[in-house]
Amino acid sequence: MPGNTFGQLFRVTTAGESHGPGYVAIVDGCPPGMALSVDDLTPDLQRRRPGQSSVTTQRKEDDAPEILSGVFEGKTTGTPIAILVRNQDQRSRDYSDIKDKYRPGHADYTFDAKYGFRDYRGGGRSSARETAVRVAAGAVAKKLLRLRHNIQILGYVKQIGDVIADVPSPEKVTLEHVESNIVRCPDPRKAQAMIDLIEQVRKQQDSIGGIAELVAVNVPAGWGEPVFDKLKADLGKALFSLPAVMGVEYGVGFACATLRGTQNNDIFTRGEHVSAGGPPSITTATNRHGGMLGGMSSGMPIVLRCAIKPTSSLSQPQPTVTTAGESTTITTKGRHDPCLLPRFVPMGEAMLALVLADHMLRQAAIS
Amino acid sequence: MPGNTFGQLFRVTTAGESHGPGYVAIVDGCPPGMALSVDDLTPDLQRRRPGQSSVTTQRKEDDAPEILSGVFEGKTTGTPIAILVRNQDQRSRDYSDIKDKYRPGHADYTFDAKYGFRDYRGGGRSSARETAVRVAAGAVAKKLLRLRHNIQILGYVKQIGDVIADVPSPEKVTLEHVESNIVRCPDPRKAQAMIDLIEQVRKQQDSIGGIAELVAVNVPAGWGEPVFDKLKADLGKALFSLPAVMGVEYGVGFACATLRGTQNNDIFTRGEHVSAGGPPSITTATNRHGGMLGGMSSGMPIVLRCAIKPTSSLSQPQPTVTTAGESTTITTKGRHDPCLLPRFVPMGEAMLALVLADHMLRQAAIS
């Protein structure tokens, strides 16, 4: 099965390359009757778009989506929603300086190894620009989750370099907190330190990695499947499918390695409300389990973190080889993100939303 | 789609519960003509089996597999291979002390929330015993990968509690190193410290977490798909689908957060051999990228790590609630692993093998 489709019942298929005419996402499985227009897609696309602030790439792309199908008189019809985002600024230039060189950290070499050749004008299908239509699709999923279950999905920057934000209650962070600064960190003091660090590495023609945290609240208990399609497994796949993600953890994550069972187990307590038709409401006093037990949602906030590597493209020369295996150097022209984190936030939210919308429908099928 | 099937072209479907008659895996998509017998499955099943050493649970299960189909005159036929592992020791006992209580850290509550009721005699479908048939299926995948591409897959224990093994060259670790001690740590000095730590927590009626490292060598460059089905994404899903996994990372992993691009990029160099029909052989001087670039294998060793939480079952009493929401305490009888890591190793290897076998066939389809 080719790898350009994600999800089972809420399902997204994307096509498009960075230097082609544009990108398409087909969102299949959205239930009928939900109000939807391009205005629902635009806010997250604006948060993902290049050129949005001084800490991102200065490239300009409008990323204006067109809905081609699946909506009639302002409402989803239950049929597939095709979303088209045209590429702009497709001026041809001379690619002879990069055509035969492998950019370090990029997919150039592995793409050649897989397919035998590649679009040498940029990342082609491997460009992070593909996430634009994922973010558009994710906006559809977010709205569905909000309307059906009041589920709120939010991401933010937790760490850049050595600067670590203090976010004691992930479930209490709001979009306003996140969007209050250009680096999307809800800890205002650390946000400024992050911005300063990014400005510094940019001046050094370098880049810097970081960690994003993603939170979903109000997810009902019981979503996810007990074995292969655990909620954590589908979320792991979703987040690792984003460019530059080197690690994913939830709840205590890697810190569990040094914990004892007595320190790690969250103790069940009686909760305040009763879920319809299910067992009596149960909650946990702590959330080291990050909202998932046995691969199924527990009703507690779902909390995940992704490690994002520093941007591979650097405007300083880097040694590499040509496609013929000869030593050379490469300088990646163009305007790159000195740090991927601020623009990663809406991408991570989109993937979290797509997984939850899918499991919402999967649970509906057996209920 | 129900969640009991894994993989696209090399595909495993499992069924079974801990207290039922047994487990079945159907391995579909294995190419015809490969020699296969139960002797190929037994070694890894023995490494996963309970009761194998003093640092694991002392429960006894033979885990003897029967191949029901798909093999004729000692060779795979290309048709599905069904593997049956009967449960032993199904003596009925009195479950009244646990029937109505939610074990902390287990899927009891989320199972009830999902399905409305559950097999209260144990983990049911959520029991880690399900991994027995995954390990059997993984043994088929391992053999296929070894015969076709000389791919070697190996896991080992990297960390337990604060004891961290020193493994400077993951790709040089051998099965003999790993199996030289009961904790499956290739660093002999740290192995003893790990064993001591496990013995200590067991005496305290507690448990301890850790980190496993998984390595695949000789994977050709170009496996994996550029977008959703990135190799790292499918591996992320595979490993998160195992019980108790709280985090997955590859290459530098979470450490990338504090790295600069100049520190993180692996520089391409000319390699020594040429892959058939592909571009000239290219390699990297370092392997911070963990063998995957743009979601596709680079030809360098694939290196991943999983964080495993401490066993949730404890033989000391823990507070919890009943299914009716009333406070109570629970003591999990039976013999539990004080640390999941030694038995996790073959499970992680199996999932790594299943993903690679799947992408091997996917790559063959387009070549």
Added chain:
Amino acid sequence: MPGNTFGQLFRVTTAGESHGPGYVAIVDGCPPGMALSVDDLTPDLQRRRPGQSSVTTQRKEDDAPEILSGVFEGKTTGTPIAILVRNQDQRSRDYSDIKDKYRPGHADYTFDAKYGFRDYRGGGRSSARETAVRVAAGAVAKKLLRLRHNIQILGYVKQIGDVIADVPSPEKVTLEHVESNIVRCPDPRKAQAMIDLIEQVRKQQDSIGGIAELVAVNVPAGWGEPVFDKLKADLGKALFSLPAVMGVEYGVGFACATLRGTQNNDIFTRGEHVSAGGPPSITTATNRHGGMLGGMSSGMPIVLRCAIKPTSSLSQPQPTVTTAGESTTITTKGRHDPCLLPRFVPMGEAMLALVLADHMLRQAAIS
């Protein structure tokens, strides 16, 4: 994707060969809480079983199913239901007379062409014996459909050779009508003529084809998807996946070729009841559309027909070639069905039930 799995949400995976240890079906996606035991599977297995009457093969197989998983205290748990049917009578015999010959009309040659070799002791994976576990899985689907929507599924023999049954109202046929004679034809007069014809061809060491009709009543309007996964398309696949099916039609079927639009259109009229939450109840005065319009169920009885070829195995000698391409003759020993129709009926019902159960869950997911 290997081809041993059927369905999306109600999903069956089968394994097994005619001369191996046995067959397994894993039924995944059955909702929790439905009473289920082997007694639910036995009746249809008895209707499919060899040796049941003088017009079928005289081979003996008990076809006693064992449920290995997915049922607890007599109810489905929502987890996969594995059903095992052991083969009996696996006495080894001398296969040297057929080992290197291609049986006309069978999959021997195409199997070799696909996989390079085959189990020469019989049909192997291509044996119609595989339908035993499909029938068991179909019995689960039938029960689910009956309990949820009072859907009744029934098949019967419509034609054998030139003998055509008169069944003016397919939706009024009952199981008692069908089972009142060994040929499973609800027209008693024609049933005897069919039996006589089968006895005659058997004496001639020949075989005869026929047509089966399948009916589902009480299917709610709106099941099926408008484009690729039309209900008629999934049913077409389901029925063509059965051995010996050469044609499938629904409603007027091939007779539509000579009809005018004014003759073929069924006129909508107001119905008697109102479906919950949907549009006002609408029905049609006639049912030339066979219960499906635009690929979705209309609420009228679903009526399909399958053409079944005469059994390919004959006890008289037939010319053929060896695997080396040399001319020879083959006489298929063993006891074969002189006509496949009587035993086809439960197979066709099972596939119809599997498709409807799948679309029932698919519809539930978006409702």
Added chain:
Amino acid sequence: MPGNTFGQLFRVTTAGESHGPGYVAIVDGCPPGMALSVDDLTPDLQRRRPGQSSVTTQRKEDDAPEILSGVFEGKTTGTPIAILVRNQDQRSRDYSDIKDKYRPGHADYTFDAKYGFRDYRGGGRSSARETAVRVAAGAVAKKLLRLRHNIQILGYVKQIGDVIADVPSPEKVTLEHVESNIVRCPDPRKAQAMIDLIEQVRKQQDSIGGIAELVAVNVPAGWGEPVFDKLKADLGKALFSLPAVMGVEYGVGFACATLRGTQNNDIFTRGEHVSAGGPPSITTATNRHGGMLGGMSSGMPIVLRCAIKPTSSLSQPQPTVTTAGESTTITTKGRHDPCLLPRFVPMGEAMLALVLADHMLRQAAIS
């Protein structure tokens, strides 16, 4: 799983409605390196297009495709190929006369039953206009099959009303024969009678059904899977997924009902060539099996037939009900095909090509 995706390894996802902005198909899984441009898509789109002759609808649609992705420097890259066909002529008109009425034979009622509402301006997602992008996708598959295996795929009209073409050797029909007349019948004498019949029913404000025959030659033996994904099963689904198809048969089809085994079995004989790596070349003296045995291709021509109902839209008034269930009449304005057969031919070819391309890649994966 939503039903807008077809195929496993060569996979098409479509979106779009008749009265929306346009249609998109994403073709995923086409191997890299095949020359492709819109010129490869245009010929079949022209054969499917409305307004092409006096025996089709006189509506005008250009159906000019744009390739949005997946092609670089004139060659497929291995990444998804998105094809966009904009709708023309979207002038708004007054729909009050049809908005609340159910057209006989159409999906209006079943669409409402499924989704609760529908785009009342036409067929919406159920419009046969959706097949435009299928035909475009099928053209990609056809080219791949031709280049890799010299497979030729061709359809033609076999019967309209009582006029039956005489086509003694389906495998010898050429595109020139088919396109030599506007009704796409390779028997010139019967072609004129068909045209006359269509003209007559058109004058009567009526419509007429028919039968199309589809042929694929040079398909290697061994494609298709032995159980659920039999080649005949996937072809059955593919063809039944097209609008107006009431029946599908292959080889002798429904005529098998009256045949004896001795009359129906095709006898194997030694063939003239040897397939690479496989068994010695074997062929059959006759082709009653329509090129498929045991669900796998035999190397003989694949021959199928589809029964197509008369167009449901009529320009004479027909009785029906309103969405509120009240009696009324409806006259379908606009210009409709008096007979669907001539334009069905490229649709049927496209679905046949999509199935074969999929199984070609599936076979490659295990070889």
